[in-house]
Amino acid sequence: xxxxxxxxxxxxxxDRLARGDLLSVNCPSRVVLKHLTSRWxxxxxxxxxxxxxxxxALRRKVGGVxxxxxxxxxxxxxxxxxxxxxxxxxVPPHVEYxxxxxxxxxAEKVRALxxxxxxxxxxxxxxxxxxxxx
Amino acid sequence: xxxxxxxxxxxxxxDRLARGDLLSVNCPSRVVLKHLTSRWxxxxxxxxxxxxxxxxALRRKVGGVxxxxxxxxxxxxxxxxxxxxxxxxxVPPHVEYxxxxxxxxxAEKVRALxxxxxxxxxxxxxxxxxxxxx
DNA sequence: GTAAGAACGCACAAAAAAGTAAGTGTAGAA
DNA sequence: TTCTACACTTACTTTTTTGTGCGTTCTTAC
Numbered sequence: 001x002x003x004x005x006x007x008x009x010x011x012x013x014x015d016r017l018a019r020g021d022l023l024s025v026n027c028p029s030r031v032v033l034k035h036l037t038s039r040w041x042x043x044x045x046x047x048x049x050x051x052x053x054x055x056x057a058l059r060r061k062v063g064g065v066x067x068x069x070x071x072x073x074x075x076x077x078x079x080x081x082x083x084x085x086x087x088x089x090x091v092p093p094h095v096e097y098x099x100x101x102x103x104x105x106x107a108e109k110v111r112a113l114x115x116x117x118x119x120x121x122x123x124x125x126x127x128x129x130x131x132x133x134x
Numbered sequence: 135x136x137x138x139x140x141x142x143x144x145x146x147x148x149d150r151l152a153r154g155d156l157l158s159v160n161c162p163s164r165v166v167l168k169h170l171t172s173r174w175x176x177x178x179x180x181x182x183x184x185x186x187x188x189x190x191a192l193r194r195k196v197g198g199v200x201x202x203x204x205x206x207x208x209x210x211x212x213x214x215x216x217x218x219x220x221x222x223x224x225v226p227p228h229v230e231y232x233x234x235x236x237x238x239x240x241a242e243k244v245r246a247l248x249x250x251x252x253x254x255x256x257x258x259x260x261x262x263x264x265x266x267x268x
Numbered sequence: 269g270t271a272a273g274a275a276c277g278c279a280c281a282a283a284a285a286a287g288t289a290a291g292t293g294t295a296g297a298a
Numbered sequence: 299t300t301c302t303a304c305a306c307t308t309a310c311t312t313t314t315t316t317g318t319g320c321g322t323t324c325t326t327a328c
Contacts, residue, residue: 022248023181025197028259029252036251037171039315043157055275064159066317071276081261091324092274102257109250113243114156117170118163123236125162127215173286189305200287205306225294226304 035080036106040065040073045099045107046114048083052098082106169214170240174199174207179233179241180248182217186232216240 022029035041040062047053047061059070074097077083082103088094099107155161169175177196181187187195193204208231211217216237222228233241 022252023177023195023197027197029248029255032255032258033176033248033251034173036247037176039168042167042171047157056273061157063157063161067276068278068318069316072316079262079265080258087275092326093276093323095275102254102261105254106250109247113170113247114163114167116240116243117167118156120236120239121163121166124166124214127236128213131213190303201306202288202308203286206286221305226296227293227306229305 032080035076036082036110038073038076040069041077042110042114044070044073044077045082045103045110048097048099048103049107049111052096055095055097058097077103166214169210170216170244172207172210174203175211176244176248178204178207178211179216179237179244182231182233182237183241183245186230189229189231192231211237 021027022033036045043062043065044058047058053061055070055074058074059065059067062070065073074083074085078085081100084098084100084103086096086098088096156163156167170179174196177199178192181192181195189204189208193199193201196204199207208217208219212219215234218232218234218237220230220232222230
């Protein structure tokens with residue numbers, strides 16, 4: 001994937017991706033969407049909204065993440081430009097994570113969805129119950 | 135999970151779930167969020183916005199889904215009350231899928247996120263490029 | 269002293285998600 | 299008369315994701 005079949009000039013992603021269509025296979029947006037909607041991606045974005053946190057604090061805030069998964073999620077989000085990582089060269093290590101402007105925008109959308117789910121959970125739960133009751 | 139340890143009256147999910155906190159482990163909203171943000175869940179919701187589709191048509195519209203995954207995704211979404219399935223007892227089979235009112239609301243949120251991603255993909259791609267260029 | 273905390277990277281293992289292939293039963297098209 | 303479409307299901311394989319635990323390197327608290 002991402003290979004340059006015609007193999008000419010050095011590819012620039014930002015050129016090639018004017019506008020994709022989510023519903024088409026290989027739409028590059030799908031990759032980004034995947035990071036944003038990943039199990040921990042959503043929660044990290046939300047946890048980081050409005051505050052800067054250190055790795056451990058973030059881990060404590062996001063219930064259930066393992067260190068490995070948090071690190072990986074943070075890498076992905078940083079790589080896409082949603083999260084900013086600032087490391088101070090001291091010992092013991094001190095690293096701060098925060099949202100970039102891009103990340104803030106994305107977090108808003110993610111948060112809107114998450115909020116909707118939390119608020120409407122009772123409606124969904126009612127459907128579950130009905131099905132059990134028959 | 136979901137077992138009734140104290141084992142008294144028949145549990146009703148809609149009671150137990152007044153309001154969860156996404157950031158806590160075992161928050162039930164996470165299950166629903168998982169379905170909505172799953173790889174194919176997002177696409178199916180979007181594909182079904184505004185139109186009723188048959189299984190095959192849906193499969194053709196959502197590029198890349200296998201039959202198995204589409205069926206499973208549809209099951210999950212139906213189970214949560216986002217999708218309505220209407221089967222006509224004829225041969226060859228005829229089944230129609232559409233969004234419920236709940237599904238329409240959810241789809242709006244999901245779509246908002248997806249649209250944001252598509253529109254802002256160039257900004258993300260620029261970050262990718264920068265990193266490559268160094 | 270000895271343990272914990274800081275922020276990971278790395279190797280391995282288990283679990284979950286996804287893909288592949290094949291089968292079902294009938295009808296209308298080629 | 300052989301083929302395709304329809305809407306799946308089931309069994310099996312592959313891929314991806316997630317978790318576990320160890321090592322690092324130094325400092326502060328007990």
